Amino acid sequence: MPQPGQNDLRLLTLHPNDNVCTAAAAIAAGTSLEIGGRAVVVSRKIPLGFKVAARAIHSGEKILKYGVPIGSATREIAAGEIVHLDNMKSDYLPTYTLDD
Amino acid sequence: MSNSSSFRGYLRQDGRKGIRNCVAVCYLVECAHHVARAIASSFADRPVHLIGFGGCYPNAYAFRMVKNLCTHPNVGGVLLVSLGCESFDRNSLEAAIRESGRPVHTLVIQQAGGTRKTVEKGRSWIEATLSAMEQAPSAPMDVSELIVGTICGGSDTTSGITANPAIGAAFDLLAARKASVIFEETGELIGCEQIMAERAVSPGLADELISAVAKAARYYTALGHGSFALGNAEGGLTTQEEKSMGAYSKSGSSRICGILKPGDLPPAGGLYLLDVVPDGPVQFGFPNINDNAEIAELIACGSHLILFSTGRGSVVGSAISPVIKVCANPHTYQRMAEDMDINAGRILEGSATLAEVGQEIYDAVIATASGRATASESLGHQEFVLTYKYFEPLGPACLPRAGSF
Numbered sequence: 001m002p003q004p005g006q007n008d009l010r011l012l013t014l015h016p017n018d019n020v021c022t023a024a025a026a027i028a029a030g031t032s033l034e035i036g037g038r039a040v041v042v043s044r045k046i047p048l049g050f051k052v053a054a055r056a057i058h059s060g061e062k063i064l065k066y067g068v069p070i071g072s073a074t075r076e077i078a079a080g081e082i083v084h085l086d087n088m089k090s091d092y093l094p095t096y097t098l099d100d
Numbered sequence: 101m102s103n104s105s106s107f108r109g110y111l112r113q114d115g116r117k118g119i120r121n122c123v124a125v126c127y128l129v130e131c132a133h134h135v136a137r138a139i140a141s142s143f144a145d146r147p148v149h150l151i152g153f154g155g156c157y158p159n160a161y162a163f164r165m166v167k168n169l170c171t172h173p174n175v176g177g178v179l180l181v182s183l184g185c186e187s188f189d190r191n192s193l194e195a196a197i198r199e200s201g202r203p204v205h206t207l208v209i210q211q212a213g214g215t216r217k218t219v220e221k222g223r224s225w226i227e228a229t230l231s232a233m234e235q236a237p238s239a240p241m242d243v244s245e246l247i248v249g250t251i252c253g254g255s256d257t258t259s260g261i262t263a264n265p266a267i268g269a270a271f272d273l274l275a276a277r278k279a280s281v282i283f284e285e286t287g288e289l290i291g292c293e294q295i296m297a298e299r300a301v302s303p304g305l306a307d308e309l310i311s312a313v314a315k316a317a318r319y320y321t322a323l324g325h326g327s328f329a330l331g332n333a334e335g336g337l338t339t340q341e342e343k344s345m346g347a348y349s350k351s352g353s354s355r356i357c358g359i360l361k362p363g364d365l366p367p368a369g370g371l372y373l374l375d376v377v378p379d380g381p382v383q384f385g386f387p388n389i390n391d392n393a394e395i396a397e398l399i400a401c402g403s404h405l406i407l408f409s410t411g412r413g414s415v416v417g418s419a420i421s422p423v424i425k426v427c428a429n430p431h432t433y434q435r436m437a438e439d440m441d442i443n444a445g446r447i448l449e450g451s452a453t454l455a456e457v458g459q460e461i462y463d464a465v466i467a468t469a470s471g472r473a474t475a476s477e478s479l480g481h482q483e484f485v486l487t488y489k490y491f492e493p494l495g496p497a498c499l500p501r502a503g504s505f
Contacts, residue, residue, distance in 0.1 A: 049257035
């Protein structure tokens with residue numbers, strides 16, 4: 001599903017509303033990736049299956065994958081940065097603990 | 101895009117239509133397992149499938165499972181094999197199968213004179229029944245009459261980004277054509293219950309979906325079995341809700357029109373959640389001991405075939421209903437191509453899109469329903485397992501549209 005603001009083919013977009021892509025292959029540090037139609041040089045190795053910011057994401061903004069929030073950014077994230085434990089957190093509050 | 105959506109099915113006397121025409125040989129206690137296997141295994145290249153229940157003590161869930169499997173539309177005849185002193189209510193089972201119009205015969209090993217005589221009698225009954233079943237009437241069958249279940253097993257980092265969402269795309273194509281599609285394992289949906297509830301066709305069903313996940317969370321916590329593990333983070337998953345979304349993406353994007361429990365048939369086309377976690381206090385040990393326990397439950401809900409997503413590479417098939425293997429990881433596919441039906445790993449290699457693989461899965465469903473053997477069928481896989489469980493009947497909000505079609 002190609003879309004406006006092309007992304008590198010090694011980045012998989014699971015839903016058009018997402019602000020993160022998923023690495024479809026390991027991508028070496030220093031690689032230039034096309035993200036949203038612009039070239040971004042990645043500073044760290046991106047392993048297969050890791051999330052990459054598809055655009056700049058503000059602190060507190062929801063991280064969208066599969067078209068739904070999977071947590072929130074805990075700091076400013078630049079396009080092309082890995083999105084993982086050090087810059088996002090879960091928003092999940094189990095409802096089932098309330099009736100235990 | 102293929103427009104094929106009809107094929108020929110086997111019309112049963114109870115009006116249901118199957119895509120396979122097999123004899124089920126069913127042992128009613130482990131003590132009859134060897135005899136039943138000896139009977140079934142002498143028909144290696146013919147459609148004779150072995151199922152059964154190992155326990156000697158009665159269990160309402162196991163009875164319902166066996167009854168539904170023996171009257172499944174893919175089954176054209178049933179041989180029951182009893183030792184003689186087990187608690188399974190073989191008379192009620194035989195009556196239910198007979199009432200469905202299927203040929204059925206019960207062999208009681210203690211009355212038949214032991215192992216060898218029972219095996220001989222069983223073989224000759226099946227030989228005659230298979231010949232009679234060749235005359236089973238066929239009828240045109242539309243995709244809207246299909247019931248398709250899905251499960252993931254042997255998952256890895258790639259499962260949630262290729263095979264699972266591709267199965268979701270196929271589920272959307274099937275649901276749009278009014279097929280019944282069933283996803284399951286509420287324990288793997290912890291964290292996305294609110295997202296899932298938003299897709300329910302009624303507020304009451306939304307509450308039931310959240311309760312079903314809460315029940316799974318309590319059940320698995322009591323068993324000391326957490327869901328999010330360190331290894332998940334090493335594979336790039338960051339949060340509980342993200343991990344669950346990977347499994348949940350098999351369900352596609354249709355509205356959820358009901359919850360089923362093992363043995364409940366979908367009342368109309370659409371998307372359903374199968375609640376596989378037992379009700380009541382934790383008992384009988386771990387509830388879903390392996391993938392085949394859940395596959396058997398999907399089949400007992402009428403599934404004509406199963407879509408199985410795997411990343412690391414599962415090889416299983418099933419008794420009764422064909423299993424289509426969708427391989428998420430291109431490296432696994434290269435190693436185990438003979439065991440796989442669909443290479444969803446092409447999505448990672450950039451040679452196919454999710455939508456294209458979704459269409460390919462849909463086409464494989466139609467081809468399999470039309471009689472093409474799946475990889476696991478060709479290799480002779482007929483795994484089956486059934487254990488003790490306890491379920492209460494569905495609440496009234498679980499099937500809000502039942503009877504309204």
